[in-house]
Amino acid sequence: MxxxxxxxxxxxxxxxxxxxxxxxxxxxxxxxxxxxxxxxxxxxxxxxxxxxxxxxxxxxxxxxxxxxxxxxxxxxxxxxxxxxxxxxxxxxxxxxxxxxxxxxxxxxxxxxxxxxxxxxxxxxxxxxxxxRDDDDVRIAHFDVNDATGKYTDELDAFSTFVRIEQGYAALMRTLHDEHDGLAFFVGGDNVIALVPDLDRDTYVDVIERVRAEADMSLKVGVGAGRTATDAGMAAKHALEVCREEGTTVEGA
Amino acid sequence: MxxxxxxxxxxxxxxxxxxxxxxxxxxxxxxxxxxxxxxxxxxxxxxxxxxxxxxxxxxxxxxxxxxxxxxxxxxxxxxxxxxxxxxxxxxxxxxxxxxxxxxxxxxxxxxxxxxxxxxxxxxxxxxxxxxRDDDDVRIAHFDVNDATGKYTDELDAFSTFVRIEQGYAALMRTLHDEHDGLAFFVGGDNVIALVPDLDRDTYVDVIERVRAEADMSLKVGVGAGRTATDAGMAAKHALEVCREEGTTVEGA
Amino acid sequence: MxxxxxxxxxxxxxxxxxxxxxxxxxxxxxxxxxxxxxxxxxxxxxxxxxxxxxxxxxxxxxxxxxxxxxxxxxxxxxxxxxxxxxxxxxxxxxxxxxxxxxxxxxxxxxxxxxxxxxxxxxxxxxxxxxxRDDDDVRIAHFDVNDATGKYTDELDAFSTFVRIEQGYAALMRTLHDEHDGLAFFVGGDNVIALVPDLDRDTYVDVIERVRAEADMSLKVGVGAGRTATDAGMAAKHALEVCREEGTTVEGA
Amino acid sequence: MxxxxxxxxxxxxxxxxxxxxxxxxxxxxxxxxxxxxxxxxxxxxxxxxxxxxxxxxxxxxxxxxxxxxxxxxxxxxxxxxxxxxxxxxxxxxxxxxxxxxxxxxxxxxxxxxxxxxxxxxxxxxxxxxxxRDDDDVRIAHFDVNDATGKYTDELDAFSTFVRIEQGYAALMRTLHDEHDGLAFFVGGDNVIALVPDLDRDTYVDVIERVRAEADMSLKVGVGAGRTATDAGMAAKHALEVCREEGTTVEGA
Ligand SMILES: Nc1nc2c(ncn2[C@@H]2O[C@H](COP(=O)(O)OP(=O)(O)OP(=O)(O)O)[C@@H](O)[C@H]2O)c(=O)[nH]1
Ligand SMILES: Nc1nc2c(ncn2[C@@H]2O[C@H](COP(=O)(O)OP(=O)(O)OP(=O)(O)O)[C@@H](O)[C@H]2O)c(=O)[nH]1
Ligand SMILES: Nc1nc2c(ncn2[C@@H]2O[C@H](COP(=O)(O)OP(=O)(O)OP(=O)(O)O)[C@@H](O)[C@H]2O)c(=O)[nH]1
Ligand SMILES: Nc1nc2c(ncn2[C@@H]2O[C@H](COP(=O)(O)OP(=O)(O)OP(=O)(O)O)[C@@H](O)[C@H]2O)c(=O)[nH]1
Ligand SMILES: [Ca+2]
Ligand SMILES: [Ca+2]
Ligand SMILES: [Ca+2]
Ligand SMILES: [Ca+2]
Structure with a gap:
């Protein structure tokens, strides 16, 4: 819990x-x-x-x-x-x-x-x-793969924005309605979610769902900690591992 | 134009x-x-x-x-x-x-x-x-009817947010794909759109569409001007007329 | 004028x-x-x-x-x-x-x-x-010579501050009482003054006075312009000439 | 201590x-x-x-x-x-x-x-x-009597500023050189000083000195506390007592 x-x-x-x-x-x-x-x-x-x-x-x-x-x-x-x-x-x-x-x-x-x-x-x-406990907070940091190459440098700025908003909307609804998580757009192509303890397969499913609904390809780093910063920094480091290894889910 | x-x-x-x-x-x-x-x-x-x-x-x-x-x-x-x-x-x-x-x-x-x-x-x-001309800029200022009574004071904060995001998404897509307008969420329950010269019926349709897609009831004030501020203040005053008269579209 | x-x-x-x-x-x-x-x-x-x-x-x-x-x-x-x-x-x-x-x-x-x-x-x-005219504004930008080496790196922080305040006080009074100028401390060891059209000798005298009263060695760049920025940037460039040439007054 | x-x-x-x-x-x-x-x-x-x-x-x-x-x-x-x-x-x-x-x-x-x-x-x-102790920090909050009536509303803005700067300079030097205190101008006609434990008579003397040197009439509220805020708020309340009672030194 x-x-x-x-x-x-x-x-x-x-x-x-x-x-x-x-x-x-x-x-x-x-x-x-x-x-x-x-x-x-x-x-x-x-x-x-x-x-x-x-x-x-x-x-x-x-x-x-x-x-x-x-x-x-x-x-x-x-x-x-x-x-x-x-x-x-x-x-x-x-x-x-x-x-x-x-x-x-x-x-x-x-x-x-x-x-x-x-x-x-x-x-x-x-x-x-x-x-209080050392894993009270769980953060999942989602990021769009190659948003710059696929959207920002390719589409006009509003169309890119519409695409990212749609991906965000699909993600936010799935996390909220099915997993009791709260997802927030934080700028660029990044969404940070406060989540319960979810397993790897769930993240794979969530990302698949966003691809199906909004045709957008995500990766996610997950972290736990005593505070939001602890959990969030762990999630960021996990996301960097995704970038380096070309993986989709790290930290869960 | x-x-x-x-x-x-x-x-x-x-x-x-x-x-x-x-x-x-x-x-x-x-x-x-x-x-x-x-x-x-x-x-x-x-x-x-x-x-x-x-x-x-x-x-x-x-x-x-x-x-x-x-x-x-x-x-x-x-x-x-x-x-x-x-x-x-x-x-x-x-x-x-x-x-x-x-x-x-x-x-x-x-x-x-x-x-x-x-x-x-x-x-x-x-x-x-x-x-430059005196009606170069056209602004439509959209606002949810009684967002406080229907959402903020009734639902939990994230569910309210999800509802408003959905209404915004429907509005942004309709305006962009069908009317070449650019809509931006500006906080609370407000969306401000940079629009071409659209007539009253179009606004009625757009609002109807958002009701159908996102079950959200909007009003809109429209204004034109030489600058964004001129157009935007006219739109705000039109929106106040909506509030006073209980109307749905003013200024278009 | x-x-x-x-x-x-x-x-x-x-x-x-x-x-x-x-x-x-x-x-x-x-x-x-x-x-x-x-x-x-x-x-x-x-x-x-x-x-x-x-x-x-x-x-x-x-x-x-x-x-x-x-x-x-x-x-x-x-x-x-x-x-x-x-x-x-x-x-x-x-x-x-x-x-x-x-x-x-x-x-x-x-x-x-x-x-x-x-x-x-x-x-x-x-x-x-x-x-309005192209030399409506005249700015004199004063700076302490080697404040870092003589004060900041040598004295404790408050003693440095007291020294600079004393130099500033002497400068502000002289400019105001004798030359109708308004001098303002702008941080560090810098004073910017809004001045009338003063000649080179006057600046030499003012700087001499500050040395006598507050034992502080200044240089000054002077500039004129249509706006504060124009005059101020000219003064800054003049001050850089002081730095490069080792001079005390430039631009007047 | x-x-x-x-x-x-x-x-x-x-x-x-x-x-x-x-x-x-x-x-x-x-x-x-x-x-x-x-x-x-x-x-x-x-x-x-x-x-x-x-x-x-x-x-x-x-x-x-x-x-x-x-x-x-x-x-x-x-x-x-x-x-x-x-x-x-x-x-x-x-x-x-x-x-x-x-x-x-x-x-x-x-x-x-x-x-x-x-x-x-x-x-x-x-x-x-x-x-750490409950009186580690001592703050003296100095304020000019009726600065608005005597200066701000009477003199031109720079002359007022010169007067206040002179009072501040006298105060800062006296506190520093004779009492090991650090005084800072904080805007308006207010000076806040970090001080050692000084007695009432010392404050009377300091204020007298500023009157003699800069012809400026001050009051001061003094407070002690575990932190700057604790000491500073106590000093502010003491200053309010000066205002209400017409006294010159409170809290020391
Ligand atoms: N808030 C926030 N935004 C970020 C962060 N990292 C990247 N962004 C945003 O995401 C935008 C795109 O940057 P990247 O995600 O590095 O670029 P990309 O082209 O998608 O490349 P990859 O994600 O490496 O495939 C940036 O302009 C930022 O706005 C982050 O840690 N926090
Ligand atoms: N950016 C922006 N936000 C506004 C403006 N007016 C209202 N809001 C936002 O909208 C929120 C809801 O306020 P209202 O729209 O007045 O409240 P309401 O309950 O929906 O009431 P009605 O619109 O009068 O039916 C506020 O908390 C603000 O965040 C505005 O002019 N600009
Ligand atoms: N406001 C402002 N402050 C400046 C400017 N240039 C320098 N300073 C300040 O002056 C301080 C000292 O910098 P310098 O004047 O370059 O250093 P210095 O040791 O006195 O060296 P010289 O003036 O070259 O003899 C800096 O920390 C800044 O706070 C400026 O253009 N504007
Ligand atoms: N930083 C700071 N400035 C203050 C404070 N109180 C007043 N001031 C400043 O002092 C200025 C003058 O205000 P007062 O000291 O209330 O006015 P006064 O005319 O001198 O009246 P008395 O002090 O009551 O005799 C204000 O404009 C503020 O800039 C304070 O608590 N902190
Ligand atoms: Ca990305
Ligand atoms: Ca509303
Ligand atoms: Ca210098
Ligand atoms: Ca006062």
Whole structure:
């Protein structure tokens, strides 16, 4: 059993803010969102967590090893520097999907994402230090084979993007619906997934499925660790082995 | 005929950099990518352009009114502050898709995205000031009806995300394959598309298609202007009319 | 006669904000201030202006060529992304000191820096395009000779800092009180001054004065241009000539 | 006895980089420096340290409670995102001045700040957890009385700046030369000093000295704690007491 700790980061009442008193310029919103996400990624990432941008108004992070005091400090740091605030729901569970269901439930119980009164909620409990284990987090790092040669240098930029989005969509659905994993596009042709303990054959099947549905050829490196960084770096090294050996699945 | 000017922003030889001399921490890459995108959005956005994060290693921007000297200054500003450089392809055409095909072709002609020798290319020509018109840019701003009540507050965060991604995928494909438009997810439940001059019925059909394929209910505000900001703000105001009047398409 | 255009950037009612409802963490304030200054420097700098951090709550910029619409856009961009707003006073005059007196007067006339009602003032007028000239801006870039060998590698870090601060203080006072110039520390051992048209002998005297008062040996490159960037780059190249030739004053 | 832990952050070989292959635009350097400092302040500040911008190429931080692994992570995070790297010297001592002398000595022993071979040095040892105490750090937060009414709203912006710089210079010299304290200007009219355990009378004298030398009227709040944040927040609350009670020294 894995033991992922997942944090849902939700901007408070952000939809109304974007149009009050009048619609705000989109470029400013994009700049705001990406700077706030960068600060989140820096904060959590240098504490061995992983933050994914997801929808930008709802971001999902893997936070094993990051306690409530750190979460509070994050809220304060953002409140002191941005015109918006964030609520945080911390969830745990037998697999990544359950952990995120738990994290979401904590925020939903506290009120609507667009309730003007609901601000800076911090709900849910981190895994206690005694219950932490060296393989609590499992990360699968997927990458498209020769995306540069087959897409980027060949198709126009939007067609490449459409192809990669389709591969990502197939992968995300398969992992979520059948394996309780959470997959996130992280740029380029890379997808990083928080996964339960899956065996080699399952990864072979998943990759086959993406080839069938989206005609895209993937490789994957898998790693486990006490934190997202530990697991993620192991996954990256496994992916390099795929590159060197020409293999499709390493680390599982 | 619309007259979009599109710039493809491509990080030079970025894939190899991410794993040299050894794989770099993912959180640092995420922080780097989002900060670089934020700087791009600030630079272009305060010159009335729009930048979309797309794949982060390949970003697409609407740059009507932004000349070659500005593009050069952008390259220099990034080179002076980041460990990576960018190449820029400027494209124009009878519709957004053609413009991006043109922009991409300029970069591909100069070499591969992963050619270590190809650095800081600036290729392609902006629309000359004399040829610019008050409706050169057309923007359609799509938004999910009551995403908060139907998804964010109801489903777990990943299921909401999957739903919105599916709606986005259906929308992006329909606009691209049938109408030569380029649609970009901009966070939350919002998609902004660079479009040709489409009529009201077409938008009704597109929205119907997304409902059929992805069971998601959209509204859209459309605007035209000399620049992305002009068109985009008109689209936002049209979207507010949808909200106030309970209508589905405004501005087209 | 030079024709500098100077903008005073003042955070609105910032003092009270830093302690409301309770004192805010200093590290957050420092992060906020430096990020806001960076955005200002990026915005003005890529439009050929120069922004100096000065006191951080009051920043001074050289803005020749930057019009009222740009100033407005800057205010909006900051308002949309920060928890604080800025007022801007634009000044011109026969010399840099007069220009800044003018810029300051515009803001003071509009109310106190700590008046909760005074927000986002934009006052004063840019130089009209017809009145602009190719040598409107004059920049003198001062640098300590062999700061690394004589201070950084020799003294402890604070003693070095004290020495450089003393040299800077002597330079700033002399330029301001006797020559109507505005000198700003820009990091390291560098001071950049906005100056009127001064001759070579004056620079020799100024440098002699700093040696006498603060026992510090300087060189200076001087440049003129239509914008701060033009003048500043000319000054930097002149400074490189000093380095190569071992001279003390170049460009004046 | 206090037990400050001080880290000297030095950009590696930065001077030559700023002019290679040709002088880089000053605005880009300013943007780079302030963003790098902001990242440093966020990294250390959310770990209860304080970072001061000082000279920007040499920054000084109070890092009690921050270990070598954190320092390494900071170096890696910056290397992965900037075109420059940093060396770090960690120092301790009987008073702040000694601690910084120690920190500086570690870097100087490793090579020159402008030695192209000396990169990413990490030298010196943090205070071991067992030796840490609840009053290891002492912070004095100085503030000018009614700076807004007496200067900002009355004088032109540069004259105000000159006045505040003079007050700061007098304060910094007195604290350093006579009391082994390190004072840093933090913006506005505020100076934060890392100090040994000084009594009330000493603060009265120091403030008197600044009045005599620079004709500036100060108040000060003093605090002690296990970390810079603990001590600094206590100092800020003491300063608020000065404001409420009209007193000059609180907390000492
Ligand atoms: N977020 C993230 N993106 C990466 C990483 N490695 C590569 N990328 C992205 O993937 C893109 C393509 O790079 P590669 O995967 O190296 O190139 P490729 O042509 O597909 O080659 P192979 O994968 O070696 O077959 C890059 O531009 C990056 O955007 C990584 O570790 N993290
Ligand atoms: N980028 C961007 N995102 C927006 C904008 N307006 C809203 N959003 C996003 O959309 C999310 C949902 O907000 P709304 O669309 O106002 O909420 P809703 O519940 O769907 O309500 P209605 O659209 O009014 O039916 C917000 O959290 C934002 O992330 C916008 O102008 N630009
Ligand atoms: N803002 C800014 N700072 C600079 C620039 N050039 C150098 N510096 C700073 O000055 C510091 C010292 O660099 P140098 O002036 O090259 O070194 P030096 O030892 O004094 O050598 P010489 O000036 O050549 O005698 C660097 O660490 C930078 O912080 C510049 O163009 N702009
Ligand atoms: N870094 C920092 N700066 C501050 C803080 N508090 C105030 N400032 C700065 O000080 C400036 C002046 O604010 P105040 O000190 O509140 O104003 P004042 O007019 O001097 O009023 P009194 O100090 O109450 O007499 C502000 O604009 C800020 O730049 C703080 O806690 N930290
Ligand atoms: Ca790949
Ligand atoms: Ca919506
Ligand atoms: Ca020098
Ligand atoms: Ca004050």
């Amino acid at each position: 894995t033991n992922a700790q997942v944090t849902l980061v939700q901007l408070d009442n952000y939809g109304p803010w974007t149009v009050t008193p009048a619609p705000r310029r989109e470029a400013d919103l994009q700049t705001l969102q990406s700077r706030l996400y960068a600060d989140l990624s820096q904060f959590l990432g240098t504490r061995d967590g992983y933050a994914f941008f997801t929808r930008f108004d709802n971001m999902i992070a893997v936070t094993n090893g990051i306690d409530r005091a750190d979460h509070r400090r994050l809220q304060e740091s953002l409140r002191n520097r941005y015109p918006v605030t964030v609520s945080l729901g911390i969830g745990t569970g037998a697999n990544p999907t359950d952990a995120l269901v738990d994290a979401t439930a904590h925020l939903q119980a506290a009120g609507s994402a667009q309730d003007a009164e609901r601000r800076e909620v911090l709900a849910g409990d981190p895994i206690s230090p005694d219950d | 619309t007259n979009a000017q599109v710039t493809l922003v491509q990080l030079d030889n970025y894939g190899p950099w991410t794993v040299t001399p050894a794989p770099r921490r993912e959180a640092d890459l995420q922080t780097l990518q989002s900060r670089l995108y934020a700087d791009l959005s600030q630079f272009l956005g305060t010159r009335d352009g729009y930048a979309f994060f797309t794949r982060f290693d390949n970003m697409i921007a609407v740059t009507n009114g932004i000349d070659r000297a500005d593009h050069r200054r952008l390259q220099e500003s990034l080179r002076n502050r980041y460990p990576v450089t960018v190449s820029l392809g400027i494209g124009t055409g009878a519709n957004p898709t053609d413009a991006l095909v043109d922009a991409t072709a300029h970069l591909q002609a100069a070499g591969s995205a992963q050619d270590a020798e190809r650095r800081e290319v600036l290729a392609g020509d902006p629309i000359s000031p004399d040829d | 030079t024709n500098a255009q100077v903008t005073l950037v003042q955070l609105d009612n910032y003092g009270p904000w830093t302690v409301t409802p309770a004192p805010r963490r200093e590290a957050d304030l420092q992060t906020l201030q430096s990020r806001l200054y960076a955005d200002l420097s990026q915005f003005l700098g890529t439009r050929d202006g120069y922004a100096f951090f000065t006191r951080f709550d009051n920043m001074i910029a050289v803005t020749n060529g930057i019009d009222r619409a740009d100033h407005r856009r800057l205010q909006e961009s900051l308002r949309n992304r920060y928890p604080v707003t800025v007022s801007l006073g634009i000044g011109t005059g026969a010399n840099p000191t007069d220009a800044l007196v003018d810029a300051t007067a515009h803001l003071q006339a509009a109310g106190s820096a700590q008046d909760a009602e005074r927000r986002e003032v934009l006052a004063g007028d840019p130089i009209s395009p017809d009145d | 206090t037990n400050a832990q001080v880290t000297l952050v030095q950009l590696d070989n930065y001077g030559p980089w700023t002019v290679t292959p040709a002088p880089r635009r000053e605005a880009d350097l300013q943007t780079l420096q302030s963003r790098l400092y902001a990242d440093l302040s966020q990294f250390l500040g959310t770990r209860d340290g304080y970072a001061f911008f000082t000279r920007f190429d040499n920054m000084i931080a109070v890092t009690n409670g921050i270990d070598r692994a954190d320092h390494r992570r900071l170096q890696e995070s910056l290397r992965n995102r900037y075109p420059v790297t940093v060396s770090l010297g960690i120092g301790t001592g009987a008073n702040p001045t000694d601690a910084l002398v120690d920190a500086t000595a570690h870097l100087q022993a490793a090579g020159s700040a402008q030695d192209a071979e000396r990169r990413e040095v990490l030298a010196g040892d943090p205070i071991s957890p067992d030796d």
